[in-house]
Amino acid sequence: MVKKDVPEHRSGCPLSIALEIFGDRWTLLILRDLMFKQYSTYKEFLESGEGIATNVLADRIRMLQEQGIIVGERSTSDARIICYRPTQKGLDLLPVMVEMIIWADQYEETAAPARIMRRLREDRTGFIDEVRKRFTEAEKGKG
Template identity: 50%
Template sequence: MQSVAGILGDRWSLLIIRDIVFDGKKTYGEFLKSEEGIATNVLASRLAFLEDQGILSRAPSPDDGCKDFYTLTEKGLDLIPVVLNIVLWSAKHDSKSYVRRRKEFVARLSQSPLQVSEELKALVRNGGCMFPESKE
């Protein structure tokens, strides 16, 4: 069995999960457009790894059979509280954090982390995301 550090110990795994949860990204091409600039081979490797670990599931796109949709499994959804804690840390300590522009969200998360986490898990489970307007 993989350790948590083995699964989430690299930046790309967390960024893929972040992009699903916050931006609603679902396809290889959408993940590739993330501002961090992941290399194509690294992205393919991380998606396959996260799928092998049961964090992501992959299914053909209903609109385009040539594309696959990646979604969080229940195991992956259980990582949302971890990601939200990282978001809070980032908002507090990282002056370049994009989440700092989301003051209302950060304030609500700070006040009710469990409630926000459960709401976000339900939203993502149903195909939504936290900030749908930021999706490219």
């Protein structure tokens, strides 16, 4: 059994609610693949190298859609494939992820290229806006 439904809120504390949604080992890694690596399919997430289990991945994708953080739609060129993309609510998690990345890079041994980290530290908002634009531009293209 795999179940990650966001439960009845234990407390109304915003941090607690946030952790009910993405306070686990995998949820933010899927969003990282989606927003930073520009992966968009189940298969790409699965093969991203972190080793997530198939049932957990399916479960998290379902939960992220229920929460309105991502949306999925079938590819027109290949109907087997579902392409996921972040919503506004999902894109607004970028600052959270960026701060986590900066913290980890400062205190732990990471494989992150130094110049990318420098860019990230020195221009958080510019970096975030770039990522954001990639998805909002794409949105227009469909409009």
